[in-house]
Amino acid sequence: MSQFIIKGGHKLTGTVRASGSKNAVLPILAAAIMVQNEVILDNVPDISDVRTMLHILETLGAQVHFEDQKIHIKTDKLSNKYIPHQEVAQMRASILLLGPLLARFGEVKLAFPGGCVIGRRPIDAHLDAFKQLGIQVVEDGENIHLKAKKISGKIVIMPEMSVTATENLIMAACFCEGTAEIHLAACEPHVQDLCKFLNAMGAKISGIGTHKLIIEGVNKLLGAQYKVCSDYLEVGTLALASVLTGGEVCIEDVSEDHLEMFLYKLWQMGVKFELKKRKLHLYPSKQLKTISNLKTAVHPGFPTDLQAPFAVLLTQVAGETVIFETLFEGRFGYLAELEQMGANVQIINPHQARIIGASPLKGLTVTSHDLRAGAAMVLAGLIAEGETQVSNINYIDRGYDNLDGKLRKLGAKIQRS
Ligand code: EPU
Numbered sequence: 001m002s003q004f005i006i007k008g009g010h011k012l013t014g015t016v017r018a019s020g021s022k023n024a025v026l027p028i029l030a031a032a033i034m035v036q037n038e039v040i041l042d043n044v045p046d047i048s049d050v051r052t053m054l055h056i057l058e059t060l061g062a063q064v065h066f067e068d069q070k071i072h073i074k075t076d077k078l079s080n081k082y083i084p085h086q087e088v089a090q091m092r093a094s095i096l097l098l099g100p101l102l103a104r105f106g107e108v109k110l111a112f113p114g115g116c117v118i119g120r121r122p123i124d125a126h127l128d129a130f131k132q133l134g135i136q137v138v139e140d141g142e143n144i145h146l147k148a149k150k151i152s153g154k155i156v157i158m159p160e161m162s163v164t165a166t167e168n169l170i171m172a173a174c175f176c177e178g179t180a181e182i183h184l185a186a187c188e189p190h191v192q193d194l195c196k197f198l199n200a201m202g203a204k205i206s207g208i209g210t211h212k213l214i215i216e217g218v219n220k221l222l223g224a225q226y227k228v229c230s231d232y233l234e235v236g237t238l239a240l241a242s243v244l245t246g247g248e249v250c251i252e253d254v255s256e257d258h259l260e261m262f263l264y265k266l267w268q269m270g271v272k273f274e275l276k277k278r279k280l281h282l283y284p285s286k287q288l289k290t291i292s293n294l295k296t297a298v299h300p301g302f303p304t305d306l307q308a309p310f311a312v313l314l315t316q317v318a319g320e321t322v323i324f325e326t327l328f329e330g331r332f333g334y335l336a337e338l339e340q341m342g343a344n345v346q347i348i349n350p351h352q353a354r355i356i357g358a359s360p361l362k363g364l365t366v367t368s369h370d371l372r373a374g375a376a377m378v379l380a381g382l383i384a385e386g387e388t389q390v391s392n393i394n395y396i397d398r399g400y401d402n403l404d405g406k407l408r409k410l411g412a413k414i415q416r417s
Contacts, residue, residue, distance in 0.1 A: 001391065001392065001393075001394065002393050002394070002397075002416055002417065003389050003390055003391045003392075003393055003416070003417055004378060004381070004388075004389070004390040004393055004396075004404060004414055004415070004416060004417075005387060005388075005389050005414070005415045005416075005417055006363070006378065006381030006382060006384075006387065006388045006389075006390065006412070006413065006414045006415075007363075007386075007387055007413035007414075008361075008363055008381055008382055008383050008384040008385060008386065008387075008388060009383070009384075009385065010245065010382070010411055010412055010413055011245045011246055011247040011248075011411065012241055012242050012245045012247035012248075012249050012382070012407070012410035012411050012412055013247050013248050013249065013410060013411055014249060014250070014409060014410045014411065015249070015250040015251075015252060016238060016249065016250075016251055016252070016406050016409060016410055017251070017252040017253050018230040018231055018234050018235045018238070018251055018252065018253045018254060019043070019045040019046075019069075019230070019231055019234055019401040019402075020042075020043035020044050020045045020069070020227075020228035020229070020230060020231060020401075021045070021189070021190055021193065021228060021229050021230060021231035021232070021233070021234075022045055022047055022049055022050070022231060022233075022398075022399040023163070023188070023190035023231075023233070024189070024190035024193035024194065024228050024229050024231075025041065025044055025045065025050060025228045026049060026050070026053055026093040026096060027093075027096050027164070027167040027171070027190065027191075027194040028041060028193065028194055028197045028226070028228060029041070029050070029053045029054070029057065029071070029073070030053070030096040030097050030099070030100050030171065031100055031171055031194060031197060031198055031201075032057075032062075032073045032075065033057065033060070033062065033075045033078055033097075033100050033101065033104060034100045034103055034104055034171065034174065034198075034201070034221050035075070035201055035220075035221045035222060035223050036075065036076040036223075037074075037076075037222055037223030038072060038073070038074045038223045039071075039072075039073045039074075039201075039223050039224060039225075039226070040070065040071070040072050040073075040223075040224075040225040040226070041070065041071045041073070041225075041226055041227075041228055042069065042070055042225070042226070042227040042228065043069055043227045043228045043229075043230070044066065044069050044070065044071050044228055045069075045228075045231065045401035046066075046069070046401050046402070047397060047398060047399055047400065047401050048394070048397045048398045049091055049093060049398045049399060050066075052090050052091045052094075053091070053093065053094070054066060054071070055087075056083060056087050056088070056094060056097070057073070057075070059081070059083070059087060060075075060078050060079060060080075060081055060083070061075070061077045061078045061079045061081075062074065062075045062077075062078055063075075063077070078104070080101060080104075080105040080107065080108065082109045082110075082143075083097065083109070083110045083111060084111055085111035085112075085142065087111075088110060088111045088112070088113045089111070089113070091113065091398075092113045092164075093113070093164065094110070094113045095110070095113045095123060095126060095164055095168070096164055096167060096168060096171075097110060098110060098126065098130075098144065098146060098168050098172075099167065099168035099169065099170070099171030099172040100171045100172075102130075102135065102146050102148060102172050103151075103171055103172055103174055103175050106147065106148055106149050107145075107146065107147045107148075108144075108145070108146050109143055109144070109145045109146075110143065110144050111142060111143050111144075112142065112143070112144065123144075123165070124159065125158060125159045125160050125162040125165035126162070126164070126165040126168050126169075127139070127144070128159045129156050129158055129159065129165055129168070129169045129182075130146060130168070130169070130172065132154065132156040132157065133148075133151055133154055133156050133169065133172060133173060133176075133180065134148065134151060134152060134154065135147070135148040135151065135172065136148060148172075150177060151172065151173065151175065151176040151177070151180075151217075152176060152177045152178060153173070153176040153177060153178030153179040153180040153181075153215070153216075153217055154180060154181075155180075155181045155183060156169060156173075156180065156181070156182050156183065157183045157184055158182060158183065158184040158185055158186070160184075161184055161185065161186040161187075161211065161298045162186060163186045163188050163190065163191060165186075166182060166185045166186040166191055166213075167186075167190075167191055167194050169182050169185075170182065170185075170191075170194065170195060170198065170205065170213060170215065171194075171198070173215045173217070174198060174203045174205075174215060174217070174218065174221065175217055175218065175219070175220075176215065176217035177217055178216075178217060179214060179215065179216050179217065180214075180215045180217070181212065181213065181214050181215070182212070182213040182215070183211070183212050184211055184212075185207075185210075185211050185212065185213045186211075186298060186299070187209055187210055187211055187298075187299050187300075188298070188299040188303075189229060189232060189255065189258040189299065190229070192208050192209050192229075193228065193229040195208045195213070196208065196226075197224070197226045198221070200224040200225075200226050201221040201222055201223065201224045202218055202220070202221045202222050203215070203218060203221060204216035204217075204218055229255055229258075230253045230254060230255055232254070232255060232258035232259045232262075232303075233303065233305045233306060233372075233399075234400060234401070234403075235251050235254050235258075235259060235280060236259060236262050236303070236306045236309065236310075237306070237309050237375045237379070237400070237403075238251050238406065238407075239251060239262075239266070239273070239280060239282055240306075240309050240310065240312065240313055240379055241378075241379055241382055241407060241410070241412070242282040242410075243266065243271050243282055243285065243288075243313060244312060244313055244316060244379055244382060244383050245382055245383060245412075246284050246285075247282075247284065247410070247411070248281075248282065248283055248284055249281075249282050249410055250279055250280070250281045250282075251279070251280045251282075252278065252279050253278055254275065254278050254279065254280045255278070256275055256278065260300060261297075261300060261301055261302045261303075262302060262303065262306055262310075263275065265291060265294065265302060265310070268289070268291050269288045269289055269290065269291055269313075269317065270285055270287065270288045270289050271285045271288065272284075272285045288313075288316075288317045289317065289319070290314065290317040290318060290319030290320065290321050290357060291314075291321055292320070292321060292322070293321060293322045293323070293324060294307070294310060294311075294314070294321055294322075294323045294324070295323075295324040295326060296323075296324070296325050296326050296327055297326055297327075298327070304325060304326075304327045304328060304331065305371075305372050306372070307323060307325055307331060307372070308331065308334050308372045308373045308375070308376035309372060309375050309376045309379055311323060311334075311335070311338070311353075311355060311376060312338065312376050312379040312380050312383075313379075314355040314357060315338060315343040315344075315345075315355055315357050315358070315359055315361065315380075316357055316358050316359075316383065317357045317358055318357055318358045319356075319357060320354055320355070320356050320357075321354070321355050321357075322348070322352060322353070322354050323352065323353050323354075323355065324351060324352050325351050325352070325353075326351065329350040329351055330350070331370070331372075331373070332347055332350070332353050333369035333370075333373060334369050334373035334376050334377065335347060335353055337364075337366040337367065337369075337373075337377060337380075338361070338376070338380060340364055340366070341361040341362055341363075341364050341366065341380055341384055341388075342359050342360055342361045342362050342384075343355065343357075343359050343361060344356040344357070344359050360385065361380050361383060361384040361385070362384055362385045362386060363381065363384040363385060363386035363387040363388040363389075364384075364388060364389075365388075365389040365391065366380070366381075366388065366389070366390055366391070367390070367391045367392045368390060368391065368392040368393060368395040368396055369392075369395075370395055371395045371396060371398050371399045371400075373395075374390065374392065374393060374395045374396040375396060375400065375403070377390045378390055378396065378403065378407070378414070381414070382407070382412055382414075393416070404416055
């Protein structure tokens with residue numbers, strides 16, 4: 001199993017370009033099977049979750065070519081095979097195939113998905129919403145089986161603003177008769193990007209970016225060329241690396257309205273930055289102030305996926321912050337690792353933890369509990385005294401395209417072994 005070895009204490013400086021978004025490209029790849037013509041995607045991150053999704057699509061008969069951030073995908077020979085557990089268990093996002101396969105074939109059978117271990121993540125929201133759309137849902141404990149000869153447009157009220165459940169519903173409803181409305185829809189930037197991609201293929205989705213999506217059914221979609229949006233979660237992680245090391249980094253290709261609450265929190269703490277013409281410049285900032293709370297929420301709130309990386313910054317600022325993780329109940333595992341490195345943390349309950357700064361961190365061997373917890377360990381390693389070894393980096397490789405290479409380019413001492 002690979003690990004990162006990081007020598008802490010080096011300021012990061014220079015320019016780096018953000019990659020395409022993991023959470024946008026995965027549903028977009030799933031949606032590509034809704035057309036028989038070729039789809040060409042640009043700005044695709046080279047991450048293992050993308051490779052896993054491509055492998056599943058190839059197993060179904062898709063022809064795929066991935067080179068230099070570009071994917072060509074053709075699915076005219078796609079078959080509606082059962083997707084077994086060993087395929088979907090590798091990645092929870094394989095659940096995203098339900099909507100498009102149903103839309104294309106009127107039926108789909110898939111094993112229950114796997115993914116990062118971050119608390120209880122049921123798929124009730126997906127199944128409940130499918131049922132509201134009139135789709136027959138059969139679960140046998142191991143598999144999910146959906147059937148719908150025709151889907152009639154209806155109002156669906158999402159049980160919660162679940163990202164992948166909303167995406168599944170959007171894809172399932174594209175060919176509906178009449179008009180479907182998805183109320184209480186998730187509106188994360190990656191949900192918006194999926195809608196824009198579907199519209200580029202001929203879908204008629206409006207209300208993009210809001211919690212109410214209106215989908216006028218169309219008879220067919222056509223292939224398209226589309227640039228995947230940049231990854232605001234990677235931007236946030238790299239921005240924190242700059243702030244933590246007291247460096248001066250410019251991140252290019254940043255979507256200006258994807259990170260507002262994150263940037264507001266940085267501003268509140270006294271971080272100096274400028275976001276202009278899709279470039280985020282972070283300047284060295286002295287005497288940062290703590291914030292009393294950091295509460296995660298669905299978009300446009302503070303993203304849960306930046307909670308762990310941000311916590312590393314909170315360990316470096318004098319004062320107390322209560323983190324309130326409102327979405328996941330299993331996303332504090334990384335705090336035990338930070339504690340061993342020297343941070344002063346108290347877990348109040350599965351959703352709340354207190355961080356008391358400022359504590360110098362010392363290098364240790366730590367593990368990645370999930371993708372974002374792994375990124376937090378890398379950030380901690382960049383500022384820790386001595387050497388930090390981060391194990392289980394297969395989690396990090398699932399969603400960050402060449403994180404170590406990007407950090408090295410900025411002057412970090414990080415190696416893969
Ligand atoms: N939840 C709520 N209230 C809500 C919405 C969600 O409590 O209004 C809870 C759910 O019950 C669940 C958790 O929040 O426990 C996540 O819910 P969701 O169904 O939205 O998650 P997901 O669709 O499975 C996507 C991302 C995750 C990201 C979450 C939350 C993809 C492929 N995955 O997962 O990404 O954490 O949304 O934004 O888009 C990551 O990138 O590291 C990652 C795990």
